[in-house]
Amino acid sequence: MSEEIILPAPADFHVHVRQGKMCELVTPQVAKGGVRTAYVMPNLVPPLTSTDAVIAYKAELERLDPSVQWLMTLYLHPEVTPEEIRKASKAGISGVKSYPRGVTTNSNSGIEDYGVYYPVFKAMEEEGMVLNLHGEVPSDAEKNISILNAEVHFLEHLKKLAGDFPNLRIVLEHATTSNAVETVLSLPSNVGCSITAHHLSLTIDEVAGQPHHFCKPLAKEPKDRFALQKVIKSGNPKFFLGSDSAPHPLSSKTPNLSQDEKNVSACAAGVYTSPILIPLVATLLDSFDALNNLQKFVSDNGRNFYKIPAEKGKELKLRRTSKPTTTTTKDEEDKAIVKGTIKGEGVEVLPFWIGKRLEWEIVN
């Protein structure tokens, strides 16, 4: 096996870089993780429901890190009209993101019914914009819908949208189940699917009891993880990297008892992978013998789907990490082991893979 890999500009087609001090902290980490093109989520507070808000946000990201190609998506919302779609398209916005109401971080403005957005989807289809779907329905105990089967219940919506808009490019974001993989495979080529790094690693066993592994959609059963790995191993062009890297302050990943001791907070949903993303993805694909499809997964497939060619001169070189020699002194650390938090002004974030070894590293 080769000990060096050169990738055409890697792209992350689903990333959260937040706002304020958190944005300042995490935006530069995107490039540090080896990503050259980043497709940025619009679930800020308030959500980015207008072209002007998205463009202002993009300018801020370009200021924070001009080395990255920032691609933008609007937050689907009643304010997003067909006219707004045409304006967004002219302004270079790539897509529109749909959040079912209440299912994840800052999704309280999410949608409840796709039917009312058909004119919007029609305009998107005409403009060549991409529809990004958070593929979960809200939990409903009466119907036995929980965060375990919320994605599977969503697949009917995906099928209907794909059928009703055969020329609209649609991405099922962060797929986590074998059913989702099968459904995407069964649909025409206008439907793609992003897969995160952490869902290639985690199952429910590693999530329960570990808030730093808790995200929406939840990691599911081993068979589901296996289905994600298998479809990447197949090299199928519909599947590509969208990390859903979602930083939260360390404190919000802890159940905090309120001062009046009448409440204990739940932990925020999100796994933060940006700082180590491409080395992590290489390590994971290596672990299930899919390294030969790394380029397809982190660059070619997503870029082809989004029609965003890799820029020349933006290649990323990876090499296998070296282990400390057997004559290592006690003080010498294995630098490939992920450790520590990322700290900024009044904000601290813990990356995924803490304490574990990255088998690949970026050659600077």
Added chain:
Amino acid sequence: MSEEIILPAPADFHVHVRQGKMCELVTPQVAKGGVRTAYVMPNLVPPLTSTDAVIAYKAELERLDPSVQWLMTLYLHPEVTPEEIRKASKAGISGVKSYPRGVTTNSNSGIEDYGVYYPVFKAMEEEGMVLNLHGEVPSDAEKNISILNAEVHFLEHLKKLAGDFPNLRIVLEHATTSNAVETVLSLPSNVGCSITAHHLSLTIDEVAGQPHHFCKPLAKEPKDRFALQKVIKSGNPKFFLGSDSAPHPLSSKTPNLSQDEKNVSACAAGVYTSPILIPLVATLLDSFDALNNLQKFVSDNGRNFYKIPAEKGKELKLRRTSKPTTTTTKDEEDKAIVKGTIKGEGVEVLPFWIGKRLEWEIVN
């Protein structure tokens, strides 16, 4: 609906009271929660694998709270021989608890194969002892066994044991799935089933992201919670309260970053209900219209199965909690809302139901 309920001595047929400072703190809370008879788990460090160790533990609990009737169970282990069973039975030990290896707190000494224990089960059958089963198999990614389906996979073992030992009383502990309920219903009357309070309240949606709701077995889907509620509502004599109240220090319910920042701890599994147990169970049964079966669930059914009659003079009186009047001053709190931790020497534990209202309270 009556505003007062008198229950014959309530019993909790599955409770953890730990050891050391934690034991000193939580043991008196059992009676405070309205329990007169408590069946105590043996998963200490080291596990209680001998009659002598169990009897010494029982003496310690009697010293800490002589008001409670403490019933004991041995930890199934190679040290537990048929001879030890006869000794345990003579010493008044009620049962033997089986932990599949590694599935929950202090279960590293758990068993891997039931076959080798058949002589032990035979001796238990002859002595009239009860077999308590932690009904989960260990996770195994290759076989798609995870903490989601670990209980369902265990049911084959339950069926086989029940068939092979028709006169051995067997309890499937802390059932969490509709499949488990159905299986217990399908088996003869030598098989009973304990149900916790928290599994009547939680589903996976309330567990993911909230370590204080994380326990093994994990709370499952709404349909599973509904099956537990429904069988209690039916009054079926096989089903009774076993709280699995499992205190952990507050700090171990938090993901702690190690000093070298190379590790973040997972949160301990367990939900702590003892201090509010019977009022909580009454509140829950009330919520799904099963209050008329409260006595069966918290006293009669378990006592009949274990053949432990309620002592006279140990009745528990509950009354509906009163809400603060509308003329309440700001300072007046609704005392029925659970708040705060239970604190001891160097140890602090957060009870379940924090910030929520108990609709029933104990009349002292």
